[in-house]
Amino acid sequence: MPELPEVQALAERMTADCAGRTLTRLDVLSVQVLKTFDPPVHALHGQAVREVGRHGKFLDLATADGLHLVLHLARAGWIRHRTSFPDRPPARRPGHGPLALRLVLDDGSGFEVTEQGTTKRLAAYVVRDPQAVPGVARLGADPLGEEFTPAALAARTAGVRRRLKTLLTDQSVLAGIGNAYSDEILHAARLSPYALAAALDEEQLARLFTAVREVLTEALERARAVGAADALKAEKKAGLAVHGRAGERCPRCGDTVRSVNFADSSLQYCPTCQTGGRMLADRRLSRLLK
Structure with a gap:
């Protein structure tokens, strides 16, 4: 399972790859991954990405207009940067294959979120405030933060x-x-x-x-x-x-x-x-x- 060091490094790499770009679309390929319905996924489409942050083991893609895509990679999830994608989103195949989400940016690049194995615990949340995610709201002190003394x-x-x-x-x-x-x-x-x-x-x-x-x-x-x-x-x-x-x-x-x-x-x-x-x-x- 990715822990604080790996998730922080991923957040920094993702910020470098996507900050200032526009999220053209978010393809949900595994329906059980998405844990929220309001705001809807399409509310992220056309949003400018401000940065990708971290809360514990959660990744937080924040947009300029205040929406957040919060991801928890669980035990077997991972994110890969892609320089290009097909024009059309792939067909949904719930329960089949590792591909769970695809984030496509305005320059054609983006990220693929995958989860290996049969136990599917990867989770995605579209929220206005990361604290609306139950796992984020329960988090204690960040071990590398100023509050940890x-x-x-x-x-x-x-x-x-x-x-x-x-x-x-x-x-x-x-x-x-x-x-x-x-x-x-x-x-x-x-x-x-x-x-x-x-x-x-x-x-x-x-x-x-x-x-x-x-x-x-x-x-x-x-x-x-x-x-x-x-x-x-x-x-x-x-x-x-x-x-x-x-x-x-x-x-x-x-x-x-x-x-x-x-x-x-x-x-x-x-x-x-x-x-x-x-x-x-x-x-x-x-x-x-x-």
């Missing part, structure tokens, strides 16, 4: 008896961090994913704050340096220290990176760096042994 982090963890992994991926707490970067942040901070937020002392909170800032800032810098948007996913994977690297060596201490598997996700960690050498129980294996 050591004091703000302390306030969000004080008395909270939740595991750090769960807390970091809660979009109502911190907006934009997902499964991959939460693993990377906890590894950088040398904290167990199962540690309770309320139990962190002042020094651990300082490490966590620094890790959030540094991991996301470095990932964003790498994403901005990638030549093509299609290479962002590969660049993300190449820059990860523990996430998706179960069985490999920890780059800090050389211990073996371990994994805990859940029904539809997993986390990775280094026992030496994060849990005092202790192995965390694999919940999927525990269920099989019952």
